[in-house]
Amino acid sequence: MATATTYGARDHARTQDGTRTEAMPVVPAGNWPTPPCEAGHLVWAETVAGGNYTHRVLARGTELRLTDLRGDACAHLLLYAADRPWERLNVADTVKVQWNAYLGEGRLLLSDQGRVLASVVADTSGRHDALCGTSTLVRNTRRYGDGTPQSASPAGRELFKLAAAKNGLAPRDLPPSLSFFQGVEVREDGALDFTGSAGPGGSVTLRAEQDVTVLIANVPHPADPRDDYISTPLEVLAWRAEPTKPGDPLWDAAPECRRAFLNTAEFLAARGLA
Amino acid sequence: MSTNTGTSTGTNTGTTVVPARAAWSSVVRAGETLTITDLHGNQAVDFLVYDAHDTAVRYSAPDTIHAQGGIFLTTGSVLLSNEHTPLMTVVADEVGRHDTVGGACSKESNTLRYGHHTWSQHACVDNFLAEGAQHGLGKRDLVSNVNWYMNVPVEKDGTLGIVDGLSAPGLTLTLRAERDVLVLVSNCPQINNPCNGFEPTAVEMTIGTAAHEDAA
Numbered sequence: 030m031a032t033a034t035t036y037g038a039r040d041h042a043r044t045q046d047g048t049r050t051e052a053m054p055v056v057p058a059g060n061w062p063t064p065p066c067e068a069g070h071l072v073w074a075e076t077v078a079g080g081n082y083t084h085r086v087l088a089r090g091t092e093l094r095l096t097d098l099r100g101d102a103c104a105h106l107l108l109y110a111a112d113r114p115w116e117r118l119n120v121a122d123t124v125k126v127q128w129n130a131y132l133g134e135g136r137l138l139l140s141d142q143g144r145v146l147a148s149v150v151a152d153t154s155g156r157h158d159a160l161c162g163t164s165t166l167v168r169n170t171r172r173y174g175d176g177t178p179q180s181a182s183p184a185g186r187e188l189f190k191l192a193a194a195k196n197g198l199a200p201r202d203l204p205p206s207l208s209f210f211q212g213v214e215v216r217e218d219g220a221l222d223f224t225g226s227a228g229p230g231g232s233v234t235l236r237a238e239q240d241v242t243v244l245i246a247n248v249p250h251p252a253d254p255r256d257d258y259i260s261t262p263l264e265v266l267a268w269r270a271e272p273t274k275p276g277d278p279l280w281d282a283a284p285e286c287r288r289a290f291l292n293t294a295e296f297l298a299a300r301g302l303a
Numbered sequence: 304m305s306t307n308t309g310t311s312t313g314t315n316t317g318t319t320v321v322p323a324r325a326a327w328s329s330v331v332r333a334g335e336t337l338t339i340t341d342l343h344g345n346q347a348v349d350f351l352v353y354d355a356h357d358t359a360v361r362y363s364a365p366d367t368i369h370a371q372g373g374i375f376l377t378t379g380s381v382l383l384s385n386e387h388t389p390l391m392t393v394v395a396d397e398v399g400r401h402d403t404v405g406g407a408c409s410k411e412s413n414t415l416r417y418g419h420h421t422w423s424q425h426a427c428v429d430n431f432l433a434e435g436a437q438h439g440l441g442k443r444d445l446v447s448n449v450n451w452y453m454n455v456p457v458e459k460d461g462t463l464g465i466v467d468g469l470s471a472p473g474l475t476l477t478l479r480a481e482r483d484v485l486v487l488v489s490n491c492p493q494i495n496n497p498c499n500g501f502e503p504t505a506v507e508m509t510i511g512t513a514a515h516e517d518a519a
Contacts, residue, residue, distance in 0.1 A: 121364070121406020121447040124463060126415045130404065131461035141428075141445075143411030160374065160404070162365025167387040186385065201443045203385070205365045215457040219375035219400070221368070251369045285415045292414065 052078035052262050065094065065266060073267035077102075079260030080181070082188035082246045084195060086111045089303070090272040093147075093235045093243065093265070095209055097154065100229040101261040103211040103250045105163040105185045107193075107203065108138060108146040111240035114198055116140045120159050120205040126285050130215060132157035132207060135282055137289055138235070144293040145238040148279055154231030156212035156224050162205050163189065164251045173258045182258040188246040196242050209233050210263075211250035223252040238272050238293055240302075272303075317510070323503035324425050324492035326434035330355050331480040334513030336394065338477045341452050343504035345468040347491040348451040349407045349427040351435075352382060352390050355483040358440060360384045364403045364447035374457065376401040376449065382478075385446075390484050395477040398470050402450040404457075405465055407431060408493045417495045425492030435487055450491070451476060453498045465496045477511075 030044070031037040054075040055061045061074035072091065077083050079102070087093060095104045110116035119141035124130050126139055134152040137145045163185025169176025176184035178191060189203050210231055212224040247263040249255075273279050273290060280290050297303035320342075321327040331337050339348055354360035363385040368374050370383050378396045381389050409428035413421040431445050452470040457463045492503050 115442050119406065119412075119447075121404065122409075122412045122415075125405045125455075125465075126412055128464055129461040130457045130463045139412075139415070141409065141411065141442075143409070143414050160365060161369040162363065165366065165385070165387040168366075199359075200385075201359050204446050205363065215374060215461075217456075217459075219373040219457070221372050221374070251365075288415050288418070292411075 052076045052081065054083075058267075061266065070269045071266060072269060073265060075265045077245065077247045077263040077265060079262060080183045080248055080258070082192050082244070083265060084192040084242070084244045085267070086240065086242050087237045087267060088269075089237050089240050089297070090270055091237045091267050092150065092270040093237065093267045094232055095235075096230070096232040096264040096266075097210040097226060098229060098264050099261040100226050101259050102247055102263040103260065104209040104263050105189070105246040105248060106207045106209065107189060107244040109196075109198070109242040110140065110146065111242045114196070114202060114242065116142045116144070117202070117204060118146060118207070120207060124159050126289070127283070128285075130159060132159055132209070135279060137286055138207070139289060143289065144296055145289045146241050147235045147237050148273055149233060150236045150279070151232070151234040154210050154227045154233055156210055156227045156231070157233070158208045158211065158213045158250065160213055160215070160221065161208070161251050163208065163246060164248055168251065183248060185246040185248040188248065189244055192244040192246070196244070208250055211253065213252055221252065223250070223254060225253075236270065236273060238290075239297065319508045320505050321488065321490045321508060322505050323490060325490050326430035327488040327490065327508060328434050328438065329486055329508070329510065331484050331486055331510060332513070333480050333482050336477050336479050336511040337391075337486060338475050338509040338511065339451055340473065340475045340507040340509070341470045342472065342507055344472040344474070345452065345470050345498070345500040346504045346506050347453040347468075347493065347498040348506055349431070349489040349491050350449040350451055351431065351445070351487040353440070353444075353485040353487070354384065354390065355485045358438070358444060358485065360386050360388065361444065361446060362390060362448065364449075368403055374403050376403060381481075382449065389481040391478040391480050393476060394479045395475070397474040398452060398476060400454060400469055401476070402453040402455040403447075404463065405450055405453060405455045406447045407445070407489065408491065413495070421495060424494065427489035427491050427493070430489035430492075431487060434489070438485055440487070450498070465498045467497045468500070
């Protein structure tokens with residue numbers, strides 16, 4: 030096709046419409062070929078390439094399922110209250126308040142304001158991490174020769190900076206993050222053992238308990254001991270559902286959880302949002 | 304908040320006693336040391352550190368934990384920034400274990416941990432906000448912090464908690480600044496857990512001059 034003219038260039042660009050690749054968002058999400066049975070209405074359907082990132086704002090009650098398609102995805106995650114990004118994921122509070130260093134089904138992802146941003150409603154992986162954060166430019170350059178976003182070995186923090194910028198946030202707004210699908214365990218003496226992945230197909234489902242901005246970087250875990258930068262596609266599906274209500278086992282799982290849900294409910298009620 | 308906050312916004316020389324529940328801050332120049340003395344024992348010292356010339360570069364608990372392969376700090380531990388660069392190094396420690404995981408108490412998290420009756424109590428995040436504001440730092444600049452003298456073990460099933468401390472009256476630890484850093488401290492006011500023996504007490508901060516390397 031001749032692209033020497035404006036008309037030819039336009040025609041060439043337009044012939045690409047409908048192209049499918051392995052890693053891409055599907056828009057509208059309802060066109061996703063294999064929607065999960067829980068999904069009444071998909072609102073986000075995307076496959077994130079290894080070494081890439083994505084971000085979205087999700088309404089309260091939306092469920093977000095992350096799936097490690099081939100066993101070498103690692104979903105580094107940050108959460109912010111949408112439109113009020115000064116309320117954000119607090120990893121220290123998340124582990125301290127719930128008396129547990131590990132993430133899994135039933136765990137709440139707490140904000141720095143004593144409220145719930147999201148809850149973990151399902152988990153078939155069990156290999157997650159709240160301690161090691163994500164990778165950095167300095168470290169990836171040392172490990173893999175480069176860590177810039179356009180390189181073959183992008184660092185998680187560099188991708189978070191871009192995702193944050195697209196939501197009006199700066200590097201100062203990047204607190205410690207969580208990671209899913211690649212875990213660590215703590216020994217009695219405090220030393221860490223990297224557990225790696227649970228294998229292909231593991232998934233974790235989060236439920237937004239407020240309107241949240243979600244930043245995701247799919248890059249190797251910083252404790253991954255392999256010499257090569259190995260990062261495989263991450264599937265991201267989200268659908269409309271209901272936020273956690275009183276009476277739900279999650280609500281009363283522990284007194285700390287109950288108070289976190291109560292704080293959240295009262296905050297939303299005062300704003301006229303629930 | 305206490306009105307007697309022992310605040311400093313410049314480089315301190317010599318020794319400052321930081322009263323129970325108070326905040327403190329200072330620039331520590333590259334090569335200088337900061338010695339923290341737990342005067343009465345079991346006092347948690349909540350601690351944040353920033354590059355003094357670019358406060359967007361600040362202490363990162365996850366980078367520090369990952370780089371040293373463990374969650375406890377002691378002699379030899381390097382406090383890394385969010386850009387994976389060294390900020391300070393623990394050069395001496397009479398206690399043996401300090402916390403990287405628990406973060407700071409806040410009025411909000413206290414309502415979850417203990418109940419809404421704790422709302423009126425002092426909290427470290429308020430200290431950090433008030434003291435940090437003097438250096439142009441705001442809420443977005445607060446991240447997971449070090450808790451010197453606090454003991455937070457993790458069980459096999461992941462259960463963690465603040466338990467009785469390992470410190471004792473007069474024990475010290477010394478940090479060396481690897482670049483010019485701004486140090487922000489909340490002398491933790493927590494009265495609901497064992498981190499302060501349920502009664503906050505004063506600590507002492509001593510900034511020492513740069514140690515000269517032996518030419519030989």
